[in-house]
Amino acid sequence: MPNDALAFFDDEGTQVILDAEEAASLWGLTGSLEAATVSACPTCRARVLACVALADVLEVAPPHPRARELLELADDAPTLHLYVSDMVSECRHRTWRDPGHAEWSDALGELLDDERRRR
Ligand SMILES: [Zn+2]
Numbered sequence: 832m833p834n835d836a837l838a839f840f841d842d843e844g845t846q847v848i849l850d851a852e853e854a855a856s857l858w859g860l861t862g863s864l865e866a867a868t869v870s871a872c873p874t875c876r877a878r879v880l881a882c883v884a885l886a887d888v889l890e891v892a893p894p895h896p897r898a899r900e901l902l903e904l905a906d907d908a909p910t911l912h913l914y915v916s917d918m919v920s921e922c923r924h925r926t927w928r929d930p931g932h933a934e935w936s937d938a939l940g941e942l943l944d945d946e947r948r949r950r
Pocket residue numbers: 872873874875876877922923924925927
């Protein structure tokens with residue numbers, strides 16, 4: 832979808848996708864999810880989130896129309912982390928150098944493999 836902006840996904844390939852407006856309002860309401868971020872690309876919105884912290888952030892933030900879905904994703908995640916991919920950025924994440932980037936890349940790779948298998 833051309834208006835898709837941010838994909839939240841877990842290690843099993845379950846996804847919640849926000850459009851540009853939803854992504855911008857979520858970023859505004861939650862302080863860019865800073866409090867839930869374990870590791871992030873310095874130059875785009877790609878990041879690794881801690882599920883428990885994400886649930887806390889969403890619960891104290893003003894209501895967001897997709898918060899419930901994101902909470903369910905965090906609750907049902909098979910690992911302690913969720914991942915965010917910035918679908919509108921051309922960023923190659925070259926300056927994202929901590930171990931979070933490798934974990935994020937692995938999760939994204941599996942997500943893309945799953946999508947290929949489904950087609
Ligand atoms: Zn990046």
